[in-house]
Amino acid sequence: MTAIAVPRTRDTLPRPVEAAFEFLRLLSRRPSGLIGFIGIVFFLLLAFVAPVFVPPQEQSNVNEIYQTPSLQHFLGTDNSGRDVLNLIVQGGKEILSVAILTSGITTLIAITLGSFSATLGGRVDAVLVALADIVLTLPTLIVLIVISAFARPTNFVSLAIVLSVLGWAGLMRQVRAQVLTLKERDYVEAARSLDLGLFHIIFREILPNMRSYIVIHFVQGMTGAIYAQVALIVLGLVPFTGNNWAKMLYFANSQGAFYFRDAFWFVFSPILAIVLLQLSLVLFVNALEDIFNPRLRSS
């Protein structure tokens, strides 16, 4: 499981740029992966750049409630007459921020616990593995509902922390398994005999060899974070003041718009946005697995 072997042909370019080119070249051979990558870039732009140019629309308009798509409102209007397209443009930032933050925190926890567990071994290892097994068997969403009921995450950072509490276990076990095999390699033995210390061994010798693994799980973690946070928000357990795709669905549900035929686009648009974002992430992950796993790459 090593990172992509970069052929050092373009000597003029710095290594990261060269690696990026090589990565894009490998990606371009996989149409679905490329679509996923483009989708992710699109959603990042939509969520973080587009709101800068499109002012949010606070005014409600009682004359234009639940309009079907038209030239003025490409995706129709919501229960208070606001333009759905505008809401979609404004509503991506929080979802993506929470997803990226949650995945970052869980990946960090998983890597730290997994690598320490494997290198330290013994009782620490046994306790951490048992803990991970317990977390894995918990019905995550149900526990998250209870946690968010008392933690009441009011901003996206606290929501990300709540979501991270249970998300680390799967990756932790895989990191541990990986480190256990890497630990036996010669270069780690060499580092140990040189007495370079645990931190050096983990962060300088072992983890760099797991880069591809970590990247894949970071993106996968984002899909999990989106699944959980949308569920919590739709259930009304996250008292956010802002506007996001999941919040739109929460309002649609509480206003009874699910069963209102003309409100179809108001309900369908945030679903479509979330599903397309998830799809982009999944397609990208599949392509990454392809690229990083030479066995799958061969033919």
Place this chain on the structure above:
Amino acid sequence: MVAQQFPTAPRARRARRILGYWRHPILQAVVKAILTVFVTASITFFLIRLMPGNPIDIRIADLTKDGLMTYEEARAQAASLFSINLDAPLPEQYAEFLGNLARGDLGYSFVSQGTPVTAIVLAVLPWTLLTVGTGLLLSFAAGVFLGLFAAYNRNKPIDHILSLGGSLISSVPNYFIALLIILVLGLQLRWIPITQMRGTYSSGMQPGFSLDFIGDVLIHASLPITVFFLASIGHWILSMKSATVNALEEDYVNAARARGLSDGRIMTAYVGRNAVLPLVTQFAITAAYAIGGSILIEQYFTYQGVGLRLNAAILQRDYPVMEGIFVIVTIAVVVANLLADVLYTKLDPRIGRAGGATGR
């Protein structure tokens, strides 16, 4: 016997024998399962009590909502209604809870006075097990078959269609599948009579082993089953495909080919069996995931299963019912895990010898 001449020997041997049992993967898995249930029950016990509001406050708010009752009247009524003591110190409540749990007693509901939690849970659990279980088993069987098929037809159009379709369907959260069925098939196209399919069976149906009743139950269960089926099939197709592709390159497959074994035998006994192994352990995790997701799906379909009942209990802060559902769901998942572990040792003889049935 000879051992009796050496007083330390039998003790050492017995110790070794007990240790030997302890090393046995299935026993280890059982101990871990009991520990998991205990830890989950404990964590949720305290988490639930950390939630803001308690059943009495919520009932008072409910009674005073329409202005027909003053706060004092409502308080008196609520206090008489709930013969519970929430003022007892938390450790005392916890000790009592654990003691009852060890005897298999989950206590009584706060809100529906006098109803044992066990009865409440047993009334809703079969419905969730029916829908989640059927959906997951069907999707596992279909996914494994399709994944194997895709791997054997690697890079042909059918492989691309299956892989892309698998990615597509697995990226739709399960509760959105439910919502889309309601929105598109139920309301826009009107192909499915959504409102008539609510609940676990039609009102007026007499529960029993009649053909009418079973058919009615299946019609009502079909939507949740479809959701659980669709939500997990993509994962199985993709995992099975990549596991099969890996297995196909193993030396023992080449060796089997060289020995002139038939392709069918290689596919079932060599490739399929090895590829399906890692998926078995994933099954329990998927079950935990699906039961968690049932809370939203059952709400959308108004299906009276564990998820819907749990949501009601959370809103009413009915502590014993919440705890009971948590404990039962955890036990269900842990048992599924345990079965997966046992099945794993059966499928992979290496594990039984080397110890450690945790897979992966």
